[in-house]
Amino acid sequence: MSAPAPPSAPTAGQSPTTGPGPVTTLRTPVVGDGTTASSRARSRWRRARWPVLVVVALLVLAGLSAIARPATSSTPLAPDNPEPPGARALAEVLGDRGVDVVYVQTVADAVAAAEADEPTTLLVAQGDYLLPEQEDALVGTGADLALVAPSDHLLDLATDGAAQLSYSWGSSETARPAGCDDPAAQAAQEIRSDGVGFEATGTGDVTLCFAAADDPDVAAYLAHEGDGRTVRALDTSTILRNDSIADDGGAALALWTLGANERLVWLVADPFDMSLSGEGEEDGVVAASLPPWAGVAALQLLVVAVVLALWRGRRLGPLVTEHLPVVVRASETTRGRGRLYRRAGARGHAAAGLRAATADRVASRLGLPRSAEATTLVDAVSRATGRPVEQVTHVLYGPPPADDASLLELARLLDQIESEVHHS
Amino acid sequence: MALTWRAVVLAALGIVPVLLWPVPGTVLVWALVVVAVCALDVALAASPRRVAVERRVAAAVRLSERTSSRLTLTNVAPRRLRALVRDAWSPSAGTVSNRHTVDLPPGEATRVTTVLVPTRRGDRVADKVTIRSFGPLRVAARQASLDVPGHLRVLPEFRSRRHLPSRLARLREMDGRSAVQVRGEGTEFDSLREYVIGDDVRSIDWRASARRHDMVVRTWRPERDRRVLIVVDTSRTSAARLGDEPRLDASIEAALLLSALAGRAGDRVELIAYDRTVRSRVAGAAGPRLMPAMADALAPLEPALLETDWSGLVTAVHERLSQRALVVLLSTLDAAAIETGLLPVVGQLTSTHQVVLAGAGDPEVSALRSDRSGTAEVYDAAAAARGEIERVAVTTVLRRHGVEIVDGLPDELAPRLADTYLALKAAGRL
Structure with missing residues (x-):
């Protein structure tokens, strides 16, 4: 203090770091925080029990829902769909008659299932979203094919160019007689179709049945023998559907078509299924170019990341909070008045x-x-x-x-x- | 339980066996190895709860001065303690570095010092002391946070003490001056001395001159042992920010300078801090005990977001004072606050006491008042001018009641209040 000894704050005259100064001393040293191992365990359990219970409850719920998942779906033409657009009636009947129905939803699964040793029919029930590569893979399996409302490309591949779509919407309401000697068509006698129809291109051998009333060249059903397999195609999905399978001879035609072999691979492709398409193969190429230990090394890195998170995540003691004074600028009122x-x-x-x-x-x-x-x-x-x-x-x-x-x-x-x- | 970077390195070393045997089982085995090593290290670490911790900290420190919190750690466990110790304080205690590495054999003690440079006035409370005790491998650690009470009072900075020497010099000049213009009731007879040219002839003591052969004049000294009551208003108006600080801090600076000066002048200084109740008080402290008591009483004050109870304040003042005294109100000169608050009750104070009302103004408003840079600024300037007119009007009314008004920017308030005090003292109006 330079002033002529004015009285001042208690520690002003002496530096608190050097001078004896008044100090607060805790007389008895603190040892521990008053907890024991068991009391800490108890308090940890008390703190953690609700989150733990919630997580356990969620896991149990997830497990239960996985077990109790409904055996039915709402996918059109799926063999587990009991709704009118589904095809569970047909699948049940086929199953009763000893046909082993394998329901698949991706092309990769379908190809894998169809390449079995025993004779197999591959049903492509929903072919609208298939990519060309996927269609190639399906046709390349060598199994008997049953196509329902196929695309032009798929039909062309499956029949070696012997048939094509005729895009004629004719007499959908009238029942069409079989008009051919295919046994399946003979059994069905007559059906109705709202499909686009098939027609022969003349380059191969193909049996066309259920010709339209107004145009005998347009058929609703075709059968084609080639490469040691039978390809059957229907231009309409109505004869598979639960609500219309019993109409006319639809049931007979469907059972004949799909029940030809002991095993039936039933493909209802998911619209977002990219398996066996170009992109999927590229992924495969990338995966193949990685060394075999890459996955395991990534797992180890994950472990390292977890340890790193635990190291950085543990704070050295709790955060310290502080009440701060309110900040109210004294000029606010003047500015507010000026603005008014x-x-x-x-x-x-x-x-x-x-x-x-x-x-x-x-x-x-x-x-x-x-x-x-x-x-x-x-x-x-x-x-x-x-x-x-x-x-x-x-x-x-x-x-x-x-x-x-x-x-x-x-x-x-x-x-x-x-x-x-x-x-x- | 806590891990160190060595645990991460240990986990990362697992990449070698994983490359040698690239199967998921290797990852699992290595993870178990890491867990086992960490568990072993934790098991071998000294318990952080078997450390005796003692804290020494200065009771009070002036704002912006350095002090320290000293922890004495004694290892009472039978194992060697390798630990990281954190001495946590609230942020405005201004810890420079609060982490300390400690290596203690069993039974030994060490001392760690955390330097504190407080950045805010008031009471700072020490938070927990966290001890992270590492195992011998330093892979994992046990951790505990202990409550070791500690308390530091940060006193006001008293920046205005640089004005004190000049004001004390003026006080000494007043002492022993012969020619007092106003020989009022308050000035006291001091002594006789020889007449020198320039002395007021009215102060010649003829009787004493007759006894001697020289002309003798009476000298006077300023009255002593007057009572000064400083009232610090801690209501909502004291929360307003003037520049960087609340108005309360300017009031505290002024209160400290005035009490230092009045204490030296021999007056009895008392203080109360009031909003709706008495927040703090100093009474009966004199001489060297006055300023410590003042600083201690003013240090923990915080603005309360309440309206001042002025009639309660007047009652509190009357309770403290039976005779005439100087009552210094450190509040605001805001027109609205005075009109509704002080004005209705000011007569009760001025009837018996000399009242001084001091309030710090806002430097930002003064800047607004003279800003002519644009249309919006002129409107703001007009608003500021209006505020000033209203303040002048209300202070004129107060002056008519006999209240002295001290106005000034936060830095000027303390010296101006001291000057007002000296002027009142010279005029014998205390």
Whole structure:
């Protein structure tokens, strides 16, 4: 302290780090935090039990829902769909008759299932979204094919170009007689079709049945023998559907077509199935180009990441909080008032405030009382600044400014007068 | 339980066996190895709960001065303690570095020092002491956070003490001055001395001059043993920010300078901090005990978001004072707050006491008032001018009641209040 020994704060005169100074000392040292291993275990369990219970409950629920997953679906033409668009009736009957129905949803699974040793029929029930590569893979399996409403490309592949779609929507309502010697068609006798129809291209051997009434070249069903397998195609899915399989000879045709072999691979391809397509193969290429230990090494890196997270995640003691004072700027009210003036366009108010404040300061500078008359003040200011009385009167007591620019001008004039008075 | 970077390295070393035997089982086995090593290390670590911790910390420190919190750690476990110790304090205690590495054989003790540079006035409470005790492999550690109570009072900075020497010099000048313009009720007869040219002839003591052969004048000294009551308003108006600090801090600076000055001048200084109840008080402290008591009483004050109970305040003042005294109100000069608060009750104070009302103004508002850079700024300037007019009007009313008004920016308030005090003292109006 440089002052002549003014009394000051208790530790002001002495440095607290060196001087003895008053200190708070905890007389008895603290040992431990009053917990034991068992009490810590108990409190940890108390803290963790609800999250643990929730996680366990979720796991149990997930397990139960996996076990109790409904054996039915709502996929059209799926063998486990009992709804009208499904085909569970047909699949059940086939199963009863000893046909082993394998339901698959990806092309890769279908190809894998169809490449079995025993004779197999591969049903492509939903072929609209198949990619060309996938169709190639399906046709390449060598199993008997049953195509339902196939695409042009698939039909072309399966029949070696012997048939094509005719895109004729003709007499869907009339029952069509078989009109051929295919045993399946003979058994069915007659069906109705709302499909686009097949027609022969003339380049191969193909049996066309259920010709349309108005165009004998357009058939609803075709059979094709080639490469040691039978390809059958239907241009409509109605004869598989639960709601319409019993119409006319649909059931017979379906059972004949699909029940030809002991094993039936039933493909209802998922629209988002990319297996065996170009992209999938590229993934396979990338996977194949990685060394075989890559997966295991990645697993080890995952373990390292977990340890890293545990290392960085443990804080050295809890965070310390502090109550901080409120921050209220004292100028907020003034600014708010200024903004109100501006929004309301209260130029008269603003000008009056500026004028009054200036008059107040100028009056006290000139030694006039606060209660001085306006004329007295104007005379005094006029004498002090050398400005004409009219101008001073106009500036200090004139009409309110008409616009913002003149308000600004007035403010500057007031400043000038004030500084002139101060320098006079 | 905590891990170290060595545990991460150990886990990463597992990549070698994984490359030699690339099967998932290797990963599992290595993970079990890591777990086992960590468990072993934890099992061999000294218990962080078997460390005796003692804390020594200065009771009080002035704001922005350095102090330290000293922990004495004694290892009472039979194992060697290798630990990282964190001495946690709240952020505004300003710990420079609060982590310490400790290596203690059984039964030995060591001391670690955490330097504190407080950044805010008030009471700072020590938080927990966390001990992370590593095992011999330093792969894993046990950790415990202990409550070791500690408490540091951060006193106001008292920046305004640099104004004190000049004010004390003025006080000494007043002492022994012969020609007192106003020989009022308050000035006291001090001594007789020889007449020198320039002395007021009215102060010649004719009787004493007759006894001697020289002309003798009476000298006077400023009145002593007057009572000064400083009232610090801690209500919502004290929470407003002026620059970087709340208005309360400017009030505290002014209160400290005034009490230092009045204490030296021989007056009896008392203090109360009030909003709706008495928050803090100093009474009966004199001489060297005055300023420590003042700093201690003012240090923990915080603005309360309440409206001041002015009639309660007047009652509290009357309870403390039976005779005439100087009552210094450190509050605000905000027109609205005064009109609804102080004005209705000010007569009860001024009837018996000399009242001074001091309030710090906002430097930002002064800047707004003279800003002419644009239309929006002129409207703000007009608002500031209006505020000033209202303040002038209300202070004029207060002056009419006999209240002295001290106005100033936060830095100017303390010296101006001291000057007002000296002027009142010179005029014998205490």
